[in-house]
Amino acid sequence: MTQTRGAVAFRNVQKRFGSFTAIPDLTLDITPGQLVTLLGPSGCGKTTTLRMLAGLESPSQGQILIGGEDVTRLPADRRDVSMVFQSYALFPHMLVGQNVAYGLEAGGMRAAEARKRADEALDLVGLAGLGDRLPAELSGGQQQRVAVARALVLEPQILLLDEPLSNLDARLRRKVRTDIRELQQRLGFTAVYVTHDQEEALAVSDTIVVMKDGRVAQIGTPRELYEAPASEFIADFIGEACVVDGRVLSVANEIAQVEMGGVTFPLPARGAAPGPARLSLRSNALKVKTSGEGVAGTVASAAYLGDHIEYEIDSSIGRIFVVDDESDTLLATGSAVCLEVRTRGVALIPGAA
C-alpha cells in the first residue's frame, strides 16, 4: 500500500458524452510523487481525464485505480483526491479559514481541530493570518493559494490542478507555478496538472502527457518532448517548431546525415531510414546571418521585441520562424539572408516522411 500510495492508473478508459466520444481508449500510469502534466489543445480530453480521476465524471468503460485500489464507481466525495479548480471555486459566503477547514469538517473532524489545521495549511502557502477574511477580500494570487491550501490540507493521495494559473496575470503566473512546484517537491505528493500552456508544462512537470483527440500523443520528460518530438503535432505544439521537408542521406551508428535546403548536417537517427524526412526546427535552430554558408532566404517580416528579434523568412524550405537573440541590428524586410543550421534545435520526426 505504501508503495502504491499516490499511484494512478487508467485501464482502457473510455468516455462518451451521448454520441460524442471524448476519450476513445486511455491507458495511463502515473508514478507516485511525480508532478504529471496533461497537456493539449482545448477539446483534447485532458480536463475530462482529470474530472474522471476526481470522480466528477464516470467513465463509460474501463477502470481507474488510485493507490492500487479500483475507484471507478466511487463518487467524488469518497475519493482520496482533492482538486484545485480553474475558477478556484472558493465558497464566497465562507471565510478563508472556513473554506480551508471545510473538507476536514466534512470528514468528521472537530471544528476547533479543523480550524487549527486550516491555519497551518494557510501558513504553508504563505497566507498566515488571513483566515478570517472573505475570499472576495483577497487578491487573485492569494485566492489561488487558498484554493491550494484547501486541497492540500486534506493530505490527499493525489492533488489535481485544473489550469490553476489561467486566471492570473503573466507575471504572477510564473511565481505561483514555481511555488506550486516547490511545494509539491517539498511535500512529495503526486500531482496531476492540466494546462494548455506548453511553457507552463515544461516549467513544472516531471512528466508531460501530451493529448490529442482523447488519445495520448506522447509521454515523456519535458526535455524528451522538446528535443525528440514523436510527431509533427508534438513538434508544433511544444515550442512552436516549424516542420519542414528534408532528406536522410545515410544512417550509421544511429547518426543520420540529413540534407535540408542544400545544407547537410548530422542528427540522431531515431529510427529513420534514408529517404525523404520531416524535420522540426525550433525558433533557435537557425542563426540569421547576412552572409556565409547556410539556407538562403529573404526577410518577409521582422519584429523588434527588446531582448530578441523575431523574423519570418522565406526560403527554399518554406516560410520559417526564427528568433535572433544575439544581434542588435534589425534587418529590413526584403533583405537577403542565409540561415546557419545549429543542430541542437533540429530533430528528425520519426515516421513522418
Place this chain on the structure above:
Amino acid sequence: MTSRDNHRLDLILAASIFALVALPWYRIRSGFFSFEWLTDVFSSEKLWPGLVQAMSGKWQLWPILALVAATLYLRVIRSPGERGKALIAIGVAGLIWMVSEGLAIGLRGWNWGLLETAFGDVTGQQAFGAGAVVLGTVFALLIAFGAAERGALKGDAFVLGSITLLALLVSVFVLYPLVSMFTGAFQEFDGSFTTEGVSRNIIDPKIWSLSCLVGGNCGVAWRTFFLAICTATGSTFLGLVFALVATRTGFRFKKSLRLLTVLPIITPPFVVGLALTMLLGRSGSLTHVIESATGWELGRWLYGLTGIWIAQMLSFTPISFLVLIGVVDGISPSMEEASQTLRSDRWRTFRKVSLPLMAPGLANAFLIGFIESMADFGNPLVLGGSGGVLSTEIFFAVVGAQNDPARAAVLATVLLVFTLSAFLAQRLWLTGRNFATVTGKGDGGRHISLPRRVAYPVITIAVAWAVFTLTVYAMILFGGFVKVWGLDHSLTLQHYIRAFGISWEDGLRWTGVAWDSFWTTMEIALIAAPLTAAVGLLTAWLIVRQNFPGRSVFEFALMMSFAIPGTVIGISYIMAFNLPPLQMTGTAAILIACFVFRNMPVGVRGGVAAMSQLDGSLDEASLTLGAGSARTMRKVILPLMRPAILAALVYSFVRAITSISAVIFLVSAKYNMATAYIVGLVENGEYGIAIAYSSVLILVMITVIGGFQLLVGERRLRRREGFGSSASPTKKKVAQA
C-alpha cells in the same frame, strides 16, 4: 462504501417494518395527527396496521409483506454490488402493486365489474393511510438505492432518492389528477364507462357556437379565446408602454412606476373586479358622476366581457411590464449606438433596431397575458354576469344546480388545450429567438432615449393608466370605510368590526366573522410556503446540476404545469382525491398539496435562474473535498441561494393567500380560505366586508414579505460593502469566485 449502502438500506427497512407493525394502514377519518386513533387502536379494525390487516383477510397486502421480506433477505445475504438490480425490481413491483390494488379495490369491493366476475367478491377497503404512505415512499427509495448501488449517477443516493421521490410526488399530485379528470368525463356516477356525457357536451353549441359572427351569441370557448386575445394584446401594449417609459425616457417619476409591478402579486385576483364594480358598476361612483353630468343611462355595461377585459388589463399589465422591462433593458445599448453611428436618427433606430429586437419579448409577454387571461377565475366570477368564461363555467358545472362532472371535465379539457397550445407555441417559437440576452461582456454605453414622437404619447398613456390603476386601488382601501357603497357614503368602521372584531368578555374571543378563514389561510400558507420553496429549489438543483436521463422531459413537464389553469387543477383534484386510494378532500392536506404543486414551477424557475449564476465548480469543489451531496446542498448551495429562497418563500406564501381558482373547489367547512370566503361575501352583496377583508389581506402580505426578508437575511459575501473594488456587483463575484 458498502457500509453506507447497508446503513441507508437498514434505515428504510426499519421504517417499513415500523409502518407495517405500528402505523394504521388505512386512512383515519379524524386525521392521523390528532392521534385520537391511539385510544381505539386495538378495538377498531379500521385502525390496524398493515401486518394485522394482512393476517385478518386483506390478502391484497400479502405481496407487500413478501416484497419487504425479500428486501430483508437481500440485505442479509447479498453485498451492495450484487443486489442493486433486485432492489430496483422490488421497488418497481411494490409501487405497481400498491397502485393496482389501491385502484382496483374501493370502499365497497372491486371497482370494476370485470374483476368481480373474474375473482369473486372482495371486502372493500378504505383509502391509503399513514402505513401505506410510508411503504410507498420506501418502495420509491428502494428504486433509488438500488440504482445507487449499481453506480447510476456516480452512485449518489441523495440525488437518486430526490429524483424518485419528486417523480412520485409529481405523478401523484399532477399527473394522476389530470388523468382522473379525463377518465371522470367518461364515467357514470356509479363508475361504469359511458361516452354519453362527453358526446353530449363536446358538441354543445353553448361551447362551440360561432353565431356571434352573424349577430347571435358565441359559445363560451370562443368568448374565452376572444377575451384572452384582447387581454393579451392590451396588456402587452400597456406593458411595453410602461417599460419604455421606465427605461427610455427622462420621465421624472419612472422609479415609482416600478412599484406598480408589486401590485398584482399582493392583490387577490377578484379584488380588481370588485373595485371596478364600485367604480363603474350600476351604482358605482364614476357611473354616478357620468350619469348626472350627461343624463345617459349607463346600465350594466360593465358586467360581461368588457368588464372582465378591463379588470384583466389592470391585473396583468404589471406582469407584462415586468417581463418587458427585462427585454427592453436587455437590448445591448451598443446595437442602438451602432445604428446611430450608421447615420440613422433616433426614430429610425427605434423602428429598425430596437423594436425588432424586442419582438420575441413582446410575443412572450403576449402569450403570458393570453394564458393568464384564460386561467383567470376571480375577475370573471365577480364581473361575468350572465356571460361567463370557461373557468367560471367549469365551476358552475360542478357546484351549481347542474352538477355535471362530465361537462366540467370537457370544459376543463378545452381550457387546458387552449393554454397548453399557447404554452407550446411560446416554447417552440421562442426557442433560440431571444435577442435580448446579456452577453456578459461589459457592455458600455447607454440606451438612447425615445424619439419625441414616441415619447410623448407613451408617457401620456402610461400616466393615464397609472392614475386609473391607483384610483382602483384607492377604491379598495377606501371602500372598506364606507357604509353602503353607492347609497350611503358616510364613513364607518363597522365592516372592519364585523370582520375582525375581538371581544374581551370571558377572555380573548375572536368574534369577527373573518377570523376563522383568516387563521386557516395563514396556517395553510405558512405550511405550504416552505414546502413549496424546498421542493422547488431541490428540483431546480436537480435540473441544473444533475444530468439524469429524462431530465429535459421532467423540466418541460414542470414548466408546462404553469399553463394548467387553477380551475382545471381544482376540478382534477376533486375527481382524483374524493375516493380511495387517495382520499383527501375536505382536509388541509389537499389545500397544501394543491399550493405546493401549483406554485412549485415558479420556485423551480427562480431556483434555476439563481443556480445558473453559481459556478458549477463550487459544487464540485465541495464534492472533491469529501462532502456528500446533502452536505454540499446544505453548506454551499443553500447559503448562496438565499435570495432565491426568499423569493420562492414569498411567492408561494402570497399565492397561497391570494389564489382562488383552485382553492374554491377544495375548501371545506372546516378549512375555509380567505379568498373563498370573500367571494362568498361578494355573492351575497356584502361588498363592504369583502373590501375590508381584502385590504387587510393586502396589508398582511406586505408585512409578511417584510418579515421573510428579515428572516432569510442578506447573502454575505464581503464584510463591508464597498471594500476594495467597490463597484463590482455581488452577483458577478459569486460567479467568479
